[in-house]
Amino acid sequence: MDWRKNLLKTPIIGDITKRIVSRQVDREAKSIANHFTDFLQPQVATTPLLRDEVFKIRHDVYCEELAFEEIKPEGKEQDEFDDQSIFSMIKHKPTNTYTSCVRIVYI
Numbered sequence: 001m002d003w004r005k006n007l008l009k010t011p012i013i014g015d016i017t018k019r020i021v022s023r024q025v026d027r028e029a030k031s032i033a034n035h036f037t038d039f040l041q042p043q044v045a046t047t048p049l050l051r052d053e054v055f056k057i058r059h060d061v062y063c064e065e066l067a068f069e070e071i072k073p074e075g076k077e078q079d080e081f082d083d084q085s086i087f088s089m090i091k092h093k094p095t096n097t098y099t100s101c102v103r104i105v106y107i
Contacts (some may be wrong), residue, residue, distance in 0.1 A: 039094060045087035045101070052076065054087045054101045081105045 045051045055076035062077050063069045069077055085103045092099045 039092065040099075041091045041093055043089050043091055043098075045089055050089070051082075051087060053098045054089060054103070055082075057089070057098060057101045 043050070045054050055078050058077035059072060059075050063071045082103075084107070085105045087101055087103045089098045089101045091097065
C-alpha cells in the first residue's frame with residue numbers, strides 16, 4: 001500500500017482528509033450542475049414538432065455522422081418503435097437549438 005492509503009486509515013488525519021476531499025467533490029459537482037443549467041435545458045418531446053426535431057437529430061447522428069443507416073431524403077430517422085416511445089432532448093440555451101436526444105421504448 002502506498003502512503004496515501006495508509007494516511008487515510010489514521011484516525012484523525014484520515015477523517016479530516018476524507019472531509020476535505022468530499023467538499024472538493026461537492027464543489028465540483030455543483031459547478032458542473034450550474035454550468036449545465038446555465039447552458040442546457042432538458043425537454044420532453046411532447047408535440048409533433050418536437051418529435052420531428054428528435055428524428056432530425058437521430059438522422060444527423062445515425063445516418064450522416066455514424067453511417068449506421070442510409071441517408072434519408074426527408075432528413076429524419078424513424079423506426080417501428082417510435083410510436084411506443086417517449087423522447088427527451090437537450091436544448092442549447094444560447095443558440096436555442098436541440099443538441100441531443102434519448103428515448104425510452106415501452107414494450
